[in-house]
Amino acid sequence: MYRILEKRKLNPTVTLMKIEAPAVAKKAEPGQFIILRTDADGERIPLTIADYDRAAGSVTIIFQIVGATTEKLGHMETGDCLCDFVGPLGRATETEGLRKVAVVGGGVGCAIAYPVAKKLFEQGAEVHAVVGFRTKELVILEDEFAAASHRLVKMSDDGSWGEKGLVTDALRGLIESGEVYDEVITIGPLPMMKFVCKLTREYGIKTVASMNPIMIDGTGMCGGCRLTVGGETKFACVDGPEFDGHLIDFDEAIARSSMYKPFERAAHEATCNLFSKEVK
Amino acid sequence: MPNLSPKKNSMPSQDPKLRARNFDEVALGYTAEMAVEEADRCLNCKKQLCVEGCPVGISIPSFIQKVKVGEFEEAYRIISEASSLPAVCGRVCPQESQCEGRCVRGIKGEPVGIGRLERFVADYHNAIAPEAPQKPVSNGRRVAVVGSGPAGLTCAGDLAKRGYDVTVFEALHTAGGVLVYGIPEFRLPKAIVAKEIDTLKALGVRVEVNTVVGKTVSVHELMKEEGFEAVFIGTGAGLPRFMKIPGENLKGVYSANEFLTRVNLMKAYRKDSATPIQHARRVVVVGGGNVAMDAARSALRLGADQVYIVYRRSLDELPAIR
Numbered sequence A: 001m002y003r004i005l006e007k008r009k010l011n012p013t014v015t016l017m018k019i020e021a022p023a024v025a026k027k028a029e030p031g032q033f034i035i036l037r038t039d040a041d042g043e044r045i046p047l048t049i050a051d052y053d054r055a056a057g058s059v060t061i062i063f064q065i066v067g068a069t070t071e072k073l074g075h076m077e078t079g080d081c082l083c084d085f086v087g088p089l090g091r092a093t094e095t096e097g098l099r100k101v102a103v104v105g106g107g108v109g110c111a112i113a114y115p116v117a118k119k120l121f122e123q124g125a126e127v128h129a130v131v132g133f134r135t136k137e138l139v140i141l142e143d144e145f146a147a148a149s150h151r152l153v154k155m156s157d158d159g160s161w162g163e164k165g166l167v168t169d170a171l172r173g174l175i176e177s178g179e180v181y182d183e184v185i186t187i188g189p190l191p192m193m194k195f196v197c198k199l200t201r202e203y204g205i206k207t208v209a210s211m212n213p214i215m216i217d218g219t220g221m222c223g224g225c226r227l228t229v230g231g232e233t234k235f236a237c238v239d240g241p242e243f244d245g246h247l248i249d250f251d252e253a254i255a256r257s258s259m260y261k262p263f264e265r266a267a268h269e270a271t272c273n274l275f276s277k278e279v280k
Numbered sequence B: 001m002p003n004l005s006p007k008k009n010s011m012p013s014q015d016p017k018l019r020a021r022n023f024d025e026v027a028l029g030y031t032a033e034m035a036v037e038e039a040d041r042c043l044n045c046k047k048q049l050c051v052e053g054c055p056v057g058i059s060i061p062s063f064i065q066k067v068k069v070g071e072f073e074e075a076y077r078i079i080s081e082a083s084s085l086p087a088v089c090g091r092v093c094p095q096e097s098q099c100e101g102r103c104v105r106g107i108k109g110e111p112v113g114i115g116r117l118e119r120f121v122a123d124y125h126n127a128i129a130p131e132a133p134q135k136p137v138s139n140g141r142r143v144a145v146v147g148s149g150p151a152g153l154t155c156a157g158d159l160a161k162r163g164y165d166v167t168v169f170e171a172l173h174t175a176g177g178v179l180v181y182g183i184p185e186f187r188l189p190k191a192i193v194a195k196e197i198d199t200l201k202a203l204g205v206r207v208e209v210n211t212v213v214g215k216t217v218s219v220h221e222l223m224k225e226e227g228f229e230a231v232f233i234g235t236g237a238g239l240p241r242f243m244k245i246p247g248e249n250l251k252g253v254y255s256a257n258e259f260l261t262r263v264n265l266m267k268a269y270r271k272d273s274a275t276p277i278q279h280a281r282r283v284v285v286v287g288g289g290n291v292a293m294d295a296a297r298s299a300l301r302l303g304a305d306q307v308y309i310v311y312r313r314s315l316d317e318l319p320a321i322r
């Protein structure tokens, strides 16, 4: 069993948990992910490894409540146990040899961007973090990003935090002002990553995007997580989750990600109703 | 005088109209009388062609002779000398190309229903399942088995019976491999797979789920740090291959593995399942093998009005078992 060692709400819909999983902690690297089930009837959901502590045997996950499983997870407390927790899955971020990098995160994607920024920072690379949220209330990991970057650019859609605008505006500003990056690493909603990649292609800057398609097994067995990269079919769970952003077919990925939207909405509502009944 | 009927004693099954809409097992199994009657068809040949056809060499005529005289537990004992998964094999082994394919009774008429008899014997045993089998005396040697499909489980069972201390490592959250994620409930109820695995556990086999060997732990670590003297790798070969057909990544296109995993492992056929699946009205299955049939039959049971099987060659060349 995988015990919840710590639980912390980062904003109204995003929660951080430290999970006791020594075998996973021992091998985890930034960029990799885990798959968990809350209970024996639960769905398998992938979540990025946001941090890990090999000595303590713990793995940190950060999740946004979007569907039934994350809703259920959000109701679990310190001391409770998850039924299943497997990993580390996927390939680690390749950070070797990078000297100057822009890490561009959006929304809960920042939870995935943070460990990458931290690793680069610790390796001595110059890290510029460009992070964006819809509004101030949704901001997560501000202090962590500040500590793991040489330059932090804060953006919000409504101007309530940092500057008003999109992360692409900020990134363009940096590039236009003369910053020269070896690589841009982007993690966030699919449309955001699509436009970040479009922008960096104009400037010919190598860009890596972290993809989070629907998964089941996470071991390369089902092909449900497939996407097209440079005309080839790739499995995000074993070939990724990071790919060359200039080669990803984002429109296909966006279409595939909506496969179960109606189901998810209904299941989430049903779970919420269940929990609100329990509260009454 | 043996039973000279040219036909196998038929096995009761669910009404086709009903079964096309539910996930309960199609075949219902022999009663004891039916099993004895079918066992009576075996000629107890000197040259045992059926055994030659069996990949694990079960003493087929010996166990059938025991069924004939109603000694079902003794029949079970004989089968389990060679097989670790009789209730599974009795249901899903391709008998028509193995034991039954070679049976002399098959030259004129139908072969002896060896699979049906194996299934009967295993189910009989599991239903009365006296106590769990005795744990063999340990020889203190540790073996790791990677993957808990039929290959891994068979290896684990055979070694455990010889006294080895076996640990099976499985990537998924449930042991069984294709038996739990691929083959549908209506052909192989998952409770039966679980029961066979419990029998292995009683023999001392440990099962560690949620462990991807190569990611969570390496083979090197198993051998150098965790004290395993040997490692058996039974990770299967069933990875989907996509063919670059235009549109194959569109929403609503599944590989058989994904579709069947959602349905079987994640129980998406149940109304209350946490795992979603497309409940399509019209479904096309591309391919004509057994996996295609499992997918087509599952789609029908999920409520499709029309299911088409599209196959590139003629009906006669269709590889699925009829």
Ligand SMILES: Cc1cc2nc3c(=O)[nH]c(=O)nc-3n(C[C@H](O)[C@H](O)[C@H](O)COP(=O)(O)OP(=O)(O)OC[C@H]3O[C@@H](n4cnc5c(N)ncnc54)[C@H](O)[C@@H]3O)c2cc1C
Binding pocket: A219, B092, B093, B094, B146, B147, B148, B149, B150, B151, B152, B153, B169, B170, B171, B172, B176, B177, B178, B179, B182, B183, B184, B211, B212, B213, B214, B234, B235, B236, B237, B238, B260, B290, B291, B294
């Ligand atoms: C839908 C379907 C129906 C079928 N029907 C029949 C049938 O009726 N009769 C028949 O004879 N055959 C049938 N087959 C074929 C049969 O299932 C295979 O021959 C059989 O499963 C192979 O067994 P295996 O143990 O080698 O592999 P698998 O059953 O594939 O088991 C491998 C296991 O290893 C695990 N694994 C993989 N990599 C790792 C790793 N690195 N670390 C830990 N664990 C790992 C996997 O999760 C899996 O559980 C069918 C196949 C399918 C897909």
Ligand code: SF4
Binding pocket: B041, B042, B043, B044, B045, B048, B049, B050, B051, B060, B061, B064, B102, B103, B104, B105, B112, B114
């Ligand atoms: S070949 Fe057929 S008839 Fe002969 S022993 Fe085997 S099962 Fe019996």
Ligand code: FES
Binding pocket: A214, A215, A216, A217, A218, A219, A220, A221, A222, A223, A224, A225, A226, A235, A236, A237, A238
């Ligand atoms: S999640 Fe099944 S192959 Fe990637």
